[in-house]
Amino acid sequence: MIALVDCNNFYASCERVFxxxxxxxxxxxxxNNDGCIIARSAEAKALGFKMGDPYFIVKPKxxxxxxxxxxxxxxxxxxxxxxxxxxxRRYARDVEVYSIDESFLDLKGCYGVASRVDMGLxxxxxxxxxxxxxxVAGGVAxxxxxxxIRQAVLSATGIPTSxxxxxxxxLAKLANRLAKQSGEPVCTIKTNLDIKEALAQTNINDVWGIxxxxxxxxxxxxxxxxxxxxxxxxxxxxxxxxIQGVRLAHELRGLPCAELEVQPSPKKAICTARSFGQFTTxxxxxxxxxxxxxxxxxxxxxKQGCLAGALNxxxxxxLHSKQDEQYxxxxxxxxxxSTDDTAELIGVAHRVFDQLYKEGIRYAKCGVILKEFTPKxxxxxxxxxxxxxxxxxxxxxxxxxxxxxxxxxxxxxxAQGFNRKDWDMQRNMLSPKYxxxxxxxxxxxx
Amino acid sequence: xxxxxIPLFNSTVQAGFPSPxxxxxxxxxxxxxxxxxxxASVFMVKVEGDTFVTHGILDGAMLIVDKAEQPRHGCLIxxxxxxxxxxxxxxxxxxxxxxxxxxxxxxxxxxFDDFEIWGxxxxxxxxxx
Numbered sequence: 001m002i003a004l005v006d007c008n009n010f011y012a013s014c015e016r017v018f019x020x021x022x023x024x025x026x027x028x029x030x031x032n033n034d035g036c037i038i039a040r041s042a043e044a045k046a047l048g049f050k051m052g053d054p055y056f057i058v059k060p061k062x063x064x065x066x067x068x069x070x071x072x073x074x075x076x077x078x079x080x081x082x083x084x085x086x087x088x089r090r091y092a093r094d095v096e097v098y099s100i101d102e103s104f105l106d107l108k109g110c111y112g113v114a115s116r117v118d119m120g121l122x123x124x125x126x127x128x129x130x131x132x133x134x135x136v137a138g139g140v141a142x143x144x145x146x147x148x149i150r151q152a153v154l155s156a157t158g159i160p161t162s163x164x165x166x167x168x169x170x171l172a173k174l175a176n177r178l179a180k181q182s183g184e185p186v187c188t189i190k191t192n193l194d195i196k197e198a199l200a201q202t203n204i205n206d207v208w209g210i211x212x213x214x215x216x217x218x219x220x221x222x223x224x225x226x227x228x229x230x231x232x233x234x235x236x237x238x239x240x241x242x243i244q245g246v247r248l249a250h251e252l253r254g255l256p257c258a259e260l261e262v263q264p265s266p267k268k269a270i271c272t273a274r275s276f277g278q279f280t281t282x283x284x285x286x287x288x289x290x291x292x293x294x295x296x297x298x299x300x301x302x303k304q305g306c307l308a309g310a311l312n313x314x315x316x317x318x319l320h321s322k323q324d325e326q327y328x329x330x331x332x333x334x335x336x337x338s339t340d341d342t343a344e345l346i347g348v349a350h351r352v353f354d355q356l357y358k359e360g361i362r363y364a365k366c367g368v369i370l371k372e373f374t375p376k377x378x379x380x381x382x383x384x385x386x387x388x389x390x391x392x393x394x395x396x397x398x399x400x401x402x403x404x405x406x407x408x409x410x411x412x413x414x415a416q417g418f419n420r421k422d423w424d425m426q427r428n429m430l431s432p433k434y435x436x437x438x439x440x441x442x443x444x445x446x
Numbered sequence: 447x448x449x450x451x452i453p454l455f456n457s458t459v460q461a462g463f464p465s466p467x468x469x470x471x472x473x474x475x476x477x478x479x480x481x482x483x484x485x486a487s488v489f490m491v492k493v494e495g496d497t498f499v500t501h502g503i504l505d506g507a508m509l510i511v512d513k514a515e516q517p518r519h520g521c522l523i524x525x526x527x528x529x530x531x532x533x534x535x536x537x538x539x540x541x542x543x544x545x546x547x548x549x550x551x552x553x554x555x556x557x558f559d560d561f562e563i564w565g566x567x568x569x570x571x572x573x574x575x
């Protein structure tokens with residue numbers, strides 16, 4: 001059995017844990033640079049605010065309805081997500097953290113034991129061999145387990161969740177959606193009848209894994225629900241939706257095909273790019289911001305244990321501006337030797353940037369992409385390499401250790417500058433970092 | 447006076463005896479572990495004001511609060527009353543709940559009250575210097 005647990009209105013819920021006055025008010029959370037809406041509470045949804053609504057456009061409506069607005073407090077959301085995941089681990093054999101607010105749980109062995117205990121049977125039985133009576137008793141026990149998971153997360157963190165339980169990942173996703181639709185905290189799909197009913201109630205648009213183009217194709221073939229979809233012959237599905245589509249069909253029929261991804265797969269490219277807090281023509285500022293993005297990307301590269309063989313830099317103006325001269329330029333260079341050294345990468349990025357920079361342009365964003373990775377152990381020495389690599393390796397290791405212990409950017413390269421405010425993104429409505437900064441704790445007056 | 451030749455040993459030697467404590471070494475005390483600071487349900491909260499001085503909580507103290515802990519009669523809790531955060535003493539009486547906020551007399555919490563227990567205060571850390 002698989003459970004899909006997802007947090008209800010996660011970002012808004014995180015804010016509400018530490019600010020009780022938000023509980024019944026409409027709340028929206030904005031993206032980087034306070035650009036557009038990326039999260040809404042149920043009340044805000046009901047008022048008609050949509051995901052992606054640009055803040056400056058909906059600001060009057062926000063004021064009119066007294067909607068509470070927050071910048072994304074990723075430090076807080078990330079920490080709350082960690083706590084939720086920790087609670088979930090107690091209830092599953094394995095957990096796949098699918099996104100910041102959604103996880104798949106492998107319940108093999110866990111739920112079986114729990115339900116035997118529920119039914120008053122002795123629990124000292126080999127976990128995998130638990131055969132629970134199907135039908136009502138089994139279904140109720142499963143649902144109770146889902147409720148227990150939800151209650152544990154709520155009591156430990158204050159975050160409300162919806163739980164979908166089913167034999168496969170795709171069906172668990174379906175069940176979760178049905179739970180949300182019906183307003184119930186938990187939905188179980190256990191028997192074949194359950195599967196059939198759930199599929200019949202699900203529109204083909206709403207099936208996880210079937211994107212826009214495929215939906216169009218299927219609709220034109222008379223497929224309207226998930227049930228219609230699973231009744232298609234495998235040959236047809238394979239031809240039009242590839243083998244992935246066939247796997248999805250099998251999963252929806254109740255046959256597990258997808259394993260839980262317990263380890264995230266290593267990235268093949270790392271990109272760090274941000275829009276600036278304000279547009280700038282200043283060469284020095286853009287270069288400084290770029291240095292920081294390179295440092296950030298390099299840190300991620302080292303965490304992955306890879307070396308980059310190529311580097312791309314790009315700069316662009318504000319694409320929405322009508323009066324600014326539009327400029328986009330980018331260039332990729334191969335590195336003389338594969339490296340993960342921040343200083344070396346910044347040096348290369350600077351040289352590339354000098355070729356891209358144009359006077360008089362109001363830059364809105366820049367970024368770096370590190371590519372052509374090789375594993376660190378496979379480093380190849382080159383004939384003309386004159387860099388003292390072991391020495392710089394030691395420097396990078398020390399820097400990473402200090403930054404990990406004392407906080408981001410405790411130690412950085414001079415090129416990264418001393419005042420992030422010159423170009424760092426705007427986050428004017430940030431709530432306190434309640435769980436990661438001792439100076440920003442929830443304070444109670446007594 | 448004639449010089450005295452003293453032999454110089456060119457190789458290093460382990461100095462001293464092995465420590466008698468080696469067989470009894472324990473790992474160092476870890477306060478994070480003791481206060482359960484990294485537990486999923488444990489949060490830190492700051493207190494401003496000296497209403498709870500008699501309970502051992504000074505102005506500016508940091509409270510270690512466990513959201514998953516069940517409150518017991520007489521314990522200190524962080525709660526939300528009418529949309530505001532409070533620290534109070536929790537009492538069970540005749541199946542009901544009474545809350546004592548600071549110096550005031552305990553008040554009965556009715557089922558229609560806008561009241562929620564946020565967590566139980568397990569430790570208070572007072573900075574004295």
